[in-house]
Amino acid sequence: MVEARRILLKISGEGFAREGETGLDTERVKALATQLRKLTEEKVQVACVIGGGNILRGKQSESLGINRATGDYMGMLATVINGLALSDALESNGVPTRVMSAIDVHKVCEPFIRRRALCHLEKGRVVVLVGGLGSPYFTTDTAAAQRAIELDCSVLLKATMVDGVYDKDPNTFDDAVLLPEVSFQQVLKQRLRVMDQTAFTLCREHDLPIVVFDMNAENGLLAAARGEKIGTLIKN
Ligand code: UDP
Numbered sequence: 001m002v003e004a005r006r007i008l009l010k011i012s013g014e015g016f017a018r019e020g021e022t023g024l025d026t027e028r029v030k031a032l033a034t035q036l037r038k039l040t041e042e043k044v045q046v047a048c049v050i051g052g053g054n055i056l057r058g059k060q061s062e063s064l065g066i067n068r069a070t071g072d073y074m075g076m077l078a079t080v081i082n083g084l085a086l087s088d089a090l091e092s093n094g095v096p097t098r099v100m101s102a103i104d105v106h107k108v109c110e111p112f113i114r115r116r117a118l119c120h121l122e123k124g125r126v127v128v129l130v131g132g133l134g135s136p137y138f139t140t141d142t143a144a145a146q147r148a149i150e151l152d153c154s155v156l157l158k159a160t161m162v163d164g165v166y167d168k169d170p171n172t173f174d175d176a177v178l179l180p181e182v183s184f185q186q187v188l189k190q191r192l193r194v195m196d197q198t199a200f201t202l203c204r205e206h207d208l209p210i211v212v213f214d215m216n217a218e219n220g221l222l223a224a225a226r227g228e229k230i231g232t233l234i235k236n
Pocket residue numbers: 011012013014050051052053054056057058059071072073074075076078079131132133134135136137138139140141143
């Protein structure tokens with residue numbers, strides 16, 4: 001497994017809402033903040049890329065009669081809302097943070113500047129990255145992969161609602177088996193679902209290991225960051 005000093009944690013929007021619901025659930029945000037605090041106590045440097053699916057995804061916008069690019073910008077703004085909520089919960093827990101955005105919202109966040117983000121990480125601040133990559137037609141998974149590489153993180157931890165990657169869809173097949181470790185090659189060959197193609201390709205080409213794990217598992221985040229066996233590790 002991969003033991004990490006600096007991690008990139010991707011938290012999808014559903015981690016901010018009550019299960020099966022939309023919007024923000026402050027209890028879930030508080031629980032996330034508690035786990036993150038424990039991680040910083042272990043001197044792990046943490047950058048989080050925040051999703052926005054609990055509020056809006058660009059893909060949904062067309063069915064609502066909204067132009068796709070506009071919908072994507074709305075999705076990016078949704079990540080700003082989640083990121084501010086997480087930052088607030090962390091600061092209430094005594095954890096220093098900086099919210100850095102890929103789109104201009106300078107009244108509430110700093111702009112994302114790589115060297116400044118690195119400086120915050122070195123100082124032990126949790127860097128909350130919002131606004132994805134700042135361009136429509138991308139996802140926050142792709143932003144997570146790109147930022148992890150740019151910020152020299154040793155692993156991308158993808159916190160999800162499932163406990164890892166299965167050999168086949170566990171919702172359809174009763175005999176689906178959780179894979180504790182798979183190679184990038186195997187993911188491609190068996191067409192396993194990990195993250196979107198662009199994000200996956202970036203990780204594979206830059207030799208960045210990914211751990212997919214259940215964000216609701218007790219101390220799951222700590223285990224994943226410590227390199228303990230949890231979820232699925234994907235590496236070359
Ligand atoms: N988005 C975008 N460009 C980016 C990142 C995100 O346009 O670089 C938009 C896109 O519409 C996406 C939404 O923001 O659907 C929310 O992000 P995402 O769907 O990745 O959130 P998650 O599924 O992780 O909750």
